[in-house]
Amino acid sequence: MNDTPHPTTPDLRSDPDIPGGIRYDPDLAVHEPAETPGEPSAPSRRRSPLVLFPLGLLILAIIVYLLFGLIASEGKTSSDYLGEIRMRRADAWQTAYELSRMLPGEDASRRGPRFVPELIDLFKASRDDDPRLRRYLALALGEVRDASAVAVLVDSLGDSDEQTKIYAVWALGAIGDPGAAAALVPLLDQPDPGVRKIAAYALGVLDSSASIGPLRALLNDPVEDVAWNAALALARRGDRSGLPLLARMLDRSYLESVRRPDESGQPRGLTEGQKQEAILNALSAIARLRDQEHLAALHRLRDSDPDLRVRQAAFETLAAVQDLPIRY
Helix, strand or coil, X not given: CCCCCCCCCCCCCCCCCCCCCCXXXXXXXXXXXXXCCCCCCCCCCCCCHXXXXXXXXXXXXXXXXXXXXXXXXXXXXXXXXXXXXXXXXXXXXXHHHHHHHHHHHCCHXXXXXXXXXXXXHHHHHCCCCCHHHHHHHXXXXXXXXXXXXXXXXXXXXXXXXXXXXXXXHXXXXXXXXXXXXXXXXXXXXXCCHHHHHHHHHXXXXXXXXXXXXXXXXXXXXXXXXXXXXXXXXXXHCCCCCCHHHHHHCCCHHHHHHCEEECCCCCEEECCHHHHHHHHHHHHHHHXXXXXXXXXXXXXXHHHHCCCHHHHHHHHHHHHHHCCCCCCC
């Protein structure tokens, strides 16, 4: 009788080789069927060293890899990352990604006076490189919030890579220079809904009256995400044109009918998290506009929505639109 234990299907929640951004969904997990023994047998207490030894080596290798990774990255500054990117190694895009993640939490005083000009120069020189490098450099430019990067980011809106356009538009919105609005308005007519959606978001941040009309026209976009972003952007600018759509975003029966394409292009309904995000964004916009035309919907969400975060947000929105103190 073979006493060697059969390896079990790994649990992705505890697998150290799975990146942290991968969501584990137990409803989608595939489990191997359990074997049915032909006859009952006493359980063995033995463990084969041939099974345990490779497992121990694997665990040791993972610990060493993580330890040396932490040592290598400890103490690095944003300028150090720029130096690595300048070497133009094949994995330079990964360094640019790490840089974009580091910048939001870094003390800006640690950066030298040449940091932003050098980052801009690297972005200019990346036009013919790996598109991933250019995307993360655009993201980094947005994170430093420096208006001197606006011109080079606007120039990148003509790139053929749609994802680079999206990252550059986000960066322009993050910098917040109203002068970029004129370059973003034409993107509201782009065939890619991802570009239209991020352009609407960015125009909601920029203080430019020239974008109000084009954003109003986008309220009729056939892609719900795009129209929602237009309504939210208008609300952020103090324009009430998107209120009817914002009110629909509070209706769970409407959200149940919304379909988005998945990775394969097949339409799928919204997840509970996506529904929550849509409702919370709409509530925030309604509070900003101090709208009192949809109090009934706000009361319904406050009193009976199954999501506790939504109920709390509805409670706070009601207090905001009616200028009432919040009492918990």
